[in-house]
Amino acid sequence: MTKTAIDLPPKGGFSFDLCRRNAFLESQGAKMPKFRKTGTTIVGLVFKDGVILGADTRATEGEIVCDKNCEKIHYLAPNIYCCGAGTAADTENVTDMVSSQLELHRYATSRESRVVTALTMLKSHLFGYQGQVSAALVLGGVDVTGPHLHAVYPHGSTDTLPFATMGSGSLAAMAVFESRFKEGMTKEQGIEVVCAAICAGIFNDLGSGSNVDLCVITKGGKEYLRNYQQPNPRSYTHSKGYHFTTILSSKIRSLRNHVRVVEGDAMEEE
Amino acid sequence: SIMSYNGGVVIAMKGKGCVAIAADRRLGVRGHTVAMDFQKIFEMGPHLYVGLPGLATDTITVAQRLKFRLNMYELRENRRITPKTFASVVANLLYERRFGPYFVEPVIAGIDTKTGEPYICNTDLIGCLNEPDDFVVSGTCVEQAFGMCEALWEPDLEPLDLFETISQALVNAFDRDAMSGWGAVVHVIEKDKVTVRTVKTRMD
Numbered sequence: 001m002t003k004t005a006i007d008l009p010p011k012g013g014f015s016f017d018l019c020r021r022n023a024f025l026e027s028q029g030a031k032m033p034k035f036r037k038t039g040t041t042i043v044g045l046v047f048k049d050g051v052i053l054g055a056d057t058r059a060t061e062g063e064i065v066c067d068k069n070c071e072k073i074h075y076l077a078p079n080i081y082c083c084g085a086g087t088a089a090d091t092e093n094v095t096d097m098v099s100s101q102l103e104l105h106r107y108a109t110s111r112e113s114r115v116v117t118a119l120t121m122l123k124s125h126l127f128g129y130q131g132q133v134s135a136a137l138v139l140g141g142v143d144v145t146g147p148h149l150h151a152v153y154p155h156g157s158t159d160t161l162p163f164a165t166m167g168s169g170s171l172a173a174m175a176v177f178e179s180r181f182k183e184g185m186t187k188e189q190g191i192e193v194v195c196a197a198i199c200a201g202i203f204n205d206l207g208s209g210s211n212v213d214l215c216v217i218t219k220g221g222k223e224y225l226r227n228y229q230q231p232n233p234r235s236y237t238h239s240k241g242y243h244f245t246t247i248l249s250s251k252i253r254s255l256r257n258h259v260r261v262v263e264g265d266a267m268e269e270e
Numbered sequence: 271s272i273m274s275y276n277g278g279v280v281i282a283m284k285g286k287g288c289v290a291i292a293a294d295r296r297l298g299v300r301g302h303t304v305a306m307d308f309q310k311i312f313e314m315g316p317h318l319y320v321g322l323p324g325l326a327t328d329t330i331t332v333a334q335r336l337k338f339r340l341n342m343y344e345l346r347e348n349r350r351i352t353p354k355t356f357a358s359v360v361a362n363l364l365y366e367r368r369f370g371p372y373f374v375e376p377v378i379a380g381i382d383t384k385t386g387e388p389y390i391c392n393t394d395l396i397g398c399l400n401e402p403d404d405f406v407v408s409g410t411c412v413e414q415a416f417g418m419c420e421a422l423w424e425p426d427l428e429p430l431d432l433f434e435t436i437s438q439a440l441v442n443a444f445d446r447d448a449m450s451g452w453g454a455v456v457h458v459i460e461k462d463k464v465t466v467r468t469v470k471t472r473m474d
Contacts, residue, residue, distance in 0.1 A: 019370030030272040033373065036394035059400065064413060067400045089398035093365050132369065 034062040035087050039207025041169030042072060042083035043197045044138040044149045045181065046162045047190035050218035051140035051147045054194040055083045056169065056202050057227070058209035065209065069227070073215045077102050077113040079222065080141030081215045082122075085167035086154060087134040094135045098122055115141040115148035119158055127156025136166045142217050169201025169208040176200045187216060195229055202231065272373050273324050273395075275300060277449030278310055279409030280321030281440050282379040282390045283423060285432035288460040289388040291319050291379035292440045294409075295453035295468075297326055306452040306473070314340055315350055316464070318380035319457055320360065323409035324395070325373035332374050335363060353380035353389035357399055364397030371395045375408040379459065386461055405439075411447030418443045429465075433458050437469050445472055 026032060042055045059067035074082050074095035080102070084091025098121045102113045119139055126133055137152040151164040163181050165173040176197040185193070194214060201208040212229040215222060277298045282291040297308035311321045312333045320336065322329040339359050343351050351359070357378050364372060377392045392406040393399050400406065405423050407415035418439040427435055437456055444450040454469040 013366075014368055015366045016370050018367055018372065022370050025272055030275065033271060033273045033395060035396055036398045036400075059398075061394060061412075064416065066394075066412075067402065069402070070400065087396070087398075089361075089365055089368070089394065089396040092398055 035089065036061045036066060037087055037207070039169075039205070039209075040072065040085040040167030041165070041173050041198055041201025041205060041208040042085050042138050042167050043165045043170075043173045043177070043194055044083065044140045044151075044163065045177070045185075045190055045194055046140075046147050046149050047185045047187060049147075049187065050142045050216065051149050052187075052190045052194050053081055053083050053138060053140045053215040053217070054198045055213045056198055056208040057211045057213055058202075058207070059088055060207055068210050071213065071226070073213050073224070075099060076118050076139070077106070077141065079143055079217060080113055080115055080118050080139070081217060081222065081224075082118070082140070083138040083166070085136045085138075090133045090135040091137065094122065094125060094133060095137070097125070112143055113141075114143040114145065115139065115150065119150050119152065122152050123156045123158050126152065126154060131155040138164050138166050140215075140217060142219050147217075165197065167201070167208065169198075169205035172200040172204045173197035187218075191216070191228075199229070199231060273375070274410045274449050276324075276326040276329075277410050277447075278308075278323040278326075278329075279407070279411050279415060279440065279444050279447070279450045280310055280323045280377045281405065281407045281415055281419065281436060281443070282321065282377045282392070283405040283419070283427075283432060283436045283439075284388045284390050284403065285427040285429060287381075287386060287388065288429045288432060288458060289379040289381060289390055290429075290432045290436045290456060290458045291321055291377065291390075292436050292454060292456040293321050293323065294440070294444050294450045295455060296450055298449060301448075303452060311455065311457060312337070314356060315380070317383055317459055317461075318351070318353055318356055318378070319459065320356075321377040321379070321408070322374045323377070324375055328372040328374045332363070332372050332376070336360060339363065350383065352382050352384070353378060353391075354382070356380070357389075357391050357393075357401070361393055361397035361399050364393060364395065368396050377406050377408045379457075381459055381461060383461075407443075410449045411443050414443040414446045415439065429458050429460055433465075433467065441469060441471050 039060045044053045055072035057069045059070040076082050076099045082095050131154045134154050140149045151159040163177045180193045198212045211227045214225040214228045280293040293310040297305040379390045391401040392408050405419040422435050422439050456467050458465045
């Protein structure tokens with residue numbers, strides 16, 4: 001919606017029409033509000049049959065936890081998933097956009113999507129915006145060429161790795177991976193290591209918390225395990241809620257004890 | 271901060287087959303209260319309401335832009351929009367201005383007329399959706415509001431109980447914030463009716 005009143009709605013992409021006004025407001029001393037970030041611990045690991053992606057579920061806005069159970073593992077294609085860290089709106093929109101582009105690409109080529117296709121689409125978009133679109137991603141999937149795992153940084157650089165961590169809890173998770181990762185792990189071993197890495201982030205990093213989400217992708221298909229582990233249950237609620245009635249007085253009258261027959265015959269009762 | 275220039279708070283809660291959305295009524299210019307009847311909750315359909323706390327000029331502009339997009343949708347599709355789709359429209363409007371955003375953090379509350387499912391969500395100022403099962407808060411006293419809602423909310427509240435709960439949460443939260451208050455308005459949306467009540471509050 002730009003200049004004239006009869007303009008058609010914009011065709012997509014970013015609109016910069018409020019930038020001048022916002023810059024003026026900032027120069028007048030008003031502070032820019034904080035965007036919702038995902039704080040986050042996100043990890044990925046290549047095991048014998050495919051890829052396991054893991055993420056925590058806390059979203060923060062400044063110092064406040066605004067979502068205790070958000071979803072950070074985003075769908076890109078039936079065989080490709082992507083964990084997102086950084087500004088939540090950016091990760092959400094970038095993965096949605098690449099997911100649509102991949103679907104169109106699948107229709108155009110009549111083939112299953114490849115992980116490197118998603119990787120190239122993501123990195124060229126992020127590089128084009130010179131890091132202003134703040135999305136740090138762990139991209140993983142299995143295609144005809146095998147399992148792949150990549151880390152994508154906000155400025156558009158990528159790493160191809162057997163195990164990757166991103167986000168504020170990445171150091172805690174990487175410590176677990178570096179000590180416990182082995183080539184060619186089984187699915188159970190892989191899940192255990194990924195859970196341990198995410199839990200390290202949840203308990204030691206302030207920007208990560210709540211539950212562990214997992215996604216296991218193999219040649220045969222994918223398993224999206226939402227809230228696979230919930231190591232932070234809420235243990236202190238009042239089960240029936242609170243009541244606002246004011247009680248003025250209360251009195252308890254205990255009932256008389258029944259007579260117990262010690263010896264002799266008990267009285268017959270109807 | 272820009273978001274606390276005018277002040278204001280909006281809360282929405284889910285109940286059993288109903289949703290409630292409530293807001294304060296203050297409009298201020300930093301410390302100076304200018305109006306006590308400023309509308310922050312806008313009707314976008316018989317079962318769909320959006321609350322827009324934040325910078326007041328953007329509240330009004332975003333409400334008008336959303337109404338326009340909604341009208342275009344209803345003309346093109348010839349049906350009412352569902353709350354989930356409307357949330358995507360809001361998120362798109364805000365993310366479009368990613369590098370020069372509107373200073374509002376919308377709260378959406380509605381009932382899907384086909385399924386009867388209640389729906390609430392809120393977004394940050396660049397359109398990141400958050401769709402929890404319990405309550406959403408937005409505005410200058412989010413910290414107080416989060417505390418009140420966490421303590422008072424319980425699942426499956428009936429409409430009258432939901433009204434009591436959301437009113438208590440809102441009023442006690444904004445009583446601890448200098449920038450919001452001066453009256454409260456609560457909408458309780460059920461499948462067959464919407465009840466709008468104004469609540470008596472402290473006016474300081």
